[in-house]
Amino acid sequence: MNVIAAWTGAASPSGRSFDKRRVAFNILSGTSMSCPHVSGIAGLIKTLHPDWTPAAIKSAIMTSATVEDTERNPILNSSLLPATPFSMGAGHVFPSRSLDPGLVYDMGPTDYLNFLCALGYNASAMEVFNEAPYRCPAAAAAASLHDLNYPSITVLGLPGGGLPTVRRRVKNVGDPGTYTAAVVREPEGVQVVVTPSTLLFKAEGEEKEFEVSFVVRxxxxxxxYAFGAILWSDGVHKVRSPLVVKTQE
Known part of the structure; x- marks a missing residue:
């Protein structure tokens, strides 16, 4: 918000045809300003961790973000109401924390290809994406659309109000340690259960799986849409994932 940034001499600061002013800098807000800042943070992470995938870098930025402002109050949206993931995403970036996130939700090409399989793409389309023939998992083993290993979780329920169980895996990118899950906020009307609630990592690079189930009360x-969050912590790192649920489509 309100970032002083370089401005083109080909247009006025207001963008209006009657505005004949030309300036070297302008005060701007929005994704045009957040994109270069987040890109810079991604560059810092890649410099420190050159072997990390784009998914790991994105996870580090998202799960280390804060949902509080500089006065430790909840971030507000443009209407001065408490912000939700729809208006602030995972929160406000916290660069120093993102360099050492503790755990990341990592993904590789197979994760994305299986997601496309779950979306119903045929063999011809899959070959285009993979640049080679790709065999989708058998129907019994096919991944749910909800199981793409993304750092946030969104579930849409059936008309009866049932919500699916979501599967995720996290990779330890720090020292060995034990992480405990906490539901820091439950979506209204829905109970959230994380299983197992404790993960023991004995080495860097080790991956563990867990499930998040939703009991509609x-x-x-x-x-x-109702919102919540789960948090994995070893006492030092805080790995936060936003939750978005909806009981009816």
């Missing part, structure tokens, strides 16, 4: 409360 009040379908009406989550008929519109």
């Amino acid at each position: 009040n379908p009406a409360a989550a008929r519109d």
